[in-house]
Amino acid sequence: MQRASRSRHAVANRARCLSAPASTGFKRFPVLRTQDTGQDLVRNPLFNKGTAFMMSERDRLGIRGLLPPKVLSMDAQLDNEMANIRKLTDPLMKNLAMQDLQDRNETLFHRLLIDNIHELAPVVYTPTVGKVCQHFGDNFRRGRGMYFSSKDKGEMSAMTYNWAAKDIQIVVVTDGSRILGLGDLGANGMGIPIGKLALYCACGGIAPHRVLPVMLDLGTDNLDLLNHPHYLGVQHRRLQGSDYYELLDEFMAAIQTRWPKALIQFEDFSSDKASPILDTYRHDYLCFNDDVQGTGAAVLAGILGSLRQRGKGAAGLLEERVIMCGAGSAGMGILKQLLDAMQVHGISRDEAAKALYLVDYTGCVGSSTERDELTRQQVAASKGALDGAKLPALIEAVRPTMIIGCTGKGGLFTEEVVSKMAAASDRPAIFALSNPTANSECTAEEAYVWSKGRAIYASGSPMAEVILDGKKLIPSQCNNMYIFPGVGLGASLAGSKRVTDRMFIKAAEAVADSISDAELAEGRVFPQLTTIREVSKAVAIAVYQSAIDEDVATIYPKERETIVENVNRRFYDPSYVTLARGE
Numbered sequence: 001m002q003r004a005s006r007s008r009h010a011v012a013n014r015a016r017c018l019s020a021p022a023s024t025g026f027k028r029f030p031v032l033r034t035q036d037t038g039q040d041l042v043r044n045p046l047f048n049k050g051t052a053f054m055m056s057e058r059d060r061l062g063i064r065g066l067l068p069p070k071v072l073s074m075d076a077q078l079d080n081e082m083a084n085i086r087k088l089t090d091p092l093m094k095n096l097a098m099q100d101l102q103d104r105n106e107t108l109f110h111r112l113l114i115d116n117i118h119e120l121a122p123v124v125y126t127p128t129v130g131k132v133c134q135h136f137g138d139n140f141r142r143g144r145g146m147y148f149s150s151k152d153k154g155e156m157s158a159m160t161y162n163w164a165a166k167d168i169q170i171v172v173v174t175d176g177s178r179i180l181g182l183g184d185l186g187a188n189g190m191g192i193p194i195g196k197l198a199l200y201c202a203c204g205g206i207a208p209h210r211v212l213p214v215m216l217d218l219g220t221d222n223l224d225l226l227n228h229p230h231y232l233g234v235q236h237r238r239l240q241g242s243d244y245y246e247l248l249d250e251f252m253a254a255i256q257t258r259w260p261k262a263l264i265q266f267e268d269f270s271s272d273k274a275s276p277i278l279d280t281y282r283h284d285y286l287c288f289n290d291d292v293q294g295t296g297a298a299v300l301a302g303i304l305g306s307l308r309q310r311g312k313g314a315a316g317l318l319e320e321r322v323i324m325c326g327a328g329s330a331g332m333g334i335l336k337q338l339l340d341a342m343q344v345h346g347i348s349r350d351e352a353a354k355a356l357y358l359v360d361y362t363g364c365v366g367s368s369t370e371r372d373e374l375t376r377q378q379v380a381a382s383k384g385a386l387d388g389a390k391l392p393a394l395i396e397a398v399r400p401t402m403i404i405g406c407t408g409k410g411g412l413f414t415e416e417v418v419s420k421m422a423a424a425s426d427r428p429a430i431f432a433l434s435n436p437t438a439n440s441e442c443t444a445e446e447a448y449v450w451s452k453g454r455a456i457y458a459s460g461s462p463m464a465e466v467i468l469d470g471k472k473l474i475p476s477q478c479n480n481m482y483i484f485p486g487v488g489l490g491a492s493l494a495g496s497k498r499v500t501d502r503m504f505i506k507a508a509e510a511v512a513d514s515i516s517d518a519e520l521a522e523g524r525v526f527p528q529l530t531t532i533r534e535v536s537k538a539v540a541i542a543v544y545q546s547a548i549d550e551d552v553a554t555i556y557p558k559e560r561e562t563i564v565e566n567v568n569r570r571f572y573d574p575s576y577v578t579l580a581r582g583e
């Protein structure tokens with residue numbers, strides 16, 4: 001097995017930031033040390049500044065003559081990049097242009113993403129990332145992250161040393177078995193960890209050399225892909241049973257051995273595996289499942305936001321009646337999250353479960369076997385009489401305040417469903433969360449038109465504003481992107497031993513508390529995307545505090561430093577800093 005010795009990456013990642021803003025009011029002068037010089041430096045995306053290298057740096061770092069003579073400011077570079085991206089009309093092409101930028105200059109990439117988050121989040125993340133995955137093999141240019149596959153049995157621990165960075169903070173891993181609402185995309189699913197980690201850096205304050213996207217390629221059951229000449233994954237059906245779990249276990253141990261403090265985020269694992277995997281590892285690894293827990297917390301945040309919208313406090317949660325459509329990992333995660341949050345207000349889990357209705361392909365779930373997971377059993381327990389009831393009839397029977405879709409079935413919320421919701425509640429909350437956009441259960445426009453403008457609407461992928469009877473209605477994006485970057489940052493900065501359930505409740509509250517009065521007046525139930533860095537900081541602070549309260553933190557703020565100051569000090573801010581030569 002080949003080990004990375006003094007690769008360009010190794011050099012880059014040995015660089016350390018020598019200073020950071022001080023808490024005494026002035027901003028310290030930041031300097032980065034790098035061993036790279038000359039052509040190695042301009043080809044290293046972690047340090048490259050392109051035309052923005054000053055003349056003195058070009059002399060000092062051996063790059064004079066490797067760039068055109070004019071020195072540009074970062075602002076000029078940003079204008080230029082954005083103009084080039086706007087010239088492209090196809091979102092997939094825009095994504096490829098962003099990938100190229102990330103491969104050249106990570107600082108500029110993240111700055112561009114932050115400064116244009118509204119326009120570019122849909123390009124690097126949902127919905128475009130769905131297309132990126134579908135065409136991953138066709139467009140493959142350069143490896144990013146790591147691939148562990150069924151061919152690597154017994155080698156994974158050694159392989160981790162091929163990645164030079166010693167201080168990885170966040171690993172996002174998928175096995176590609178349920179990519180967004182698109183199903184099994186095998187190794188093509190790598191687009192998802194890459195997209196999630198772009199948001200970790202741009203929105204969640206994690207420095208780019210501290211993240212690692214991973215594809216755990218244990219085969220695919222998508223035969224079209226397997227037979228496609230451009231498919232780049234292993235050429236066999238998906239492993240099952242102990243063959244699968246043993247390789248996953250080897251991977252987990254490899255990561256923990258090499259980077260003991262790294263947080264592992266499970267992403268887009270199929271429903272049958274998501275919860276068992278989480279249950280296996282959550283007690284002795286720092287890990288969480290974004291689709292189960294991140295989505296659960298995002299929906300809780302959206303409900304708390306809806307309560308603020310209706311002028312109610314958090315205890316109003318106990319007056320909600322919620323229909324949850326979709327019994328996959330997201331649906332079950334949402335129900336569990338709601339049960340956890342309702343219990344905080346002093347009622348028992350079984351009592352809380354009476355207000356929650358689960359709908360799967362058979363209709364309302366009113367009976368459950370002992371083998372089913374606990375949340376399903378609890379929710380089914382009180383619904384015997386409604387067992388099998390289909391959506392419109394169920395809505396009439398229970399008069400819900402909210403309906404949530406995580407089914408992957410575009411168009412499930414028909415005019416009949418939405419108008420019955422509007423008959424049941426003054427301000428029905430309609431959360432059509434499946435991704436990408438085409439899989440959304442109904443569009444914002446449909447929800448507003450069919451509810452005569454009364455719906456509180458949120459979708460998983462962004463939707464445009466709607467003008468109805470001359471009134472502007474602004475849909476919200478209820479996406480785990482409001483949750484996972486801050487949870488990962490907070491848990492990681494606290495050196496938390498585990499990611500706990502309470503952290504997700506605190507994260508959801510922090511998101512809902514971040515909605516400004518002006519945003520509420522516009523009908524939003526989530527803060528605007530342009531404030532996402534501040535929201536992620538608030539989430540990280542809440543999670544850090546929770547780690548301390550629950551006695552799972554191992555790293556504390558420095559003496560005379562608050563958690564807020566600590567998070568602010570360590571929050572990555574992409575800007576060019578002076579480069580110095582050295583170890």
Ligand SMILES: O=C([O-])CC(=O)C(=O)O
Nearest residue numbers: 126180268291435479480
């Ligand atoms: O990626 C997203 O936008 C949300 C998510 O985790 C999923 O749909 O699987």
Ligand SMILES: [Mg+2]
Nearest residue numbers: 180267268291
């Ligand atoms: Mg996901």
